[in-house]
Amino acid sequence: MLRSSRLLHVCTSRLALYIMRNLIIALTCLMMVAGCVTHRITLTPEARAYEGTPDIEVEQQLEQVPHCGAQMLTVITMGVFPSWCERTFVISGKDSWTSPAEAHVTFVQGWVSLVLAPLPAWSFEGAGVENQIKQSILEED
Secondary structure (H helix, E strand, C coil): CHHHHHHHHHHHHHHHHHHHHHHHHHHHHHHHHHHCEEEEEEECHHHHHHCCCCCEEEEECCCCCCEECCHHHHHHCCCCCCEEEEEEEEEEECCCCCCCEEEEEEEEECCHHHHHCCCCCEECCCCCHHHHHHHHHHHCC
């Protein structure tokens, strides 16, 4: 009897360790995928009117229903199935001599973002998209 209870204890301990190890690996992968987001900024032709303008204001346009594709599926599949979001930013100057322009930002989340990130039009920098839009207007030829 003592031997069987000891064997049961060893088996349950190994099973618990196996479950804990796999849970930690799965959570680590999930956190890595959740952090893998890349984006691309596309300026409209009207944004060229703001070249050389020192005071540019960039604000995210509020949308009733933001378009984001299958984010829950991305989390469930741990990034194998990507999700994408489209956001529109309004560009305006403090001087009202030009009409507002738009910049469209496409966000992609999942493993595909690791493939897209090295491409020239895509960026991993998530913070300060507004500043990146301003910079891309200033760098535009």
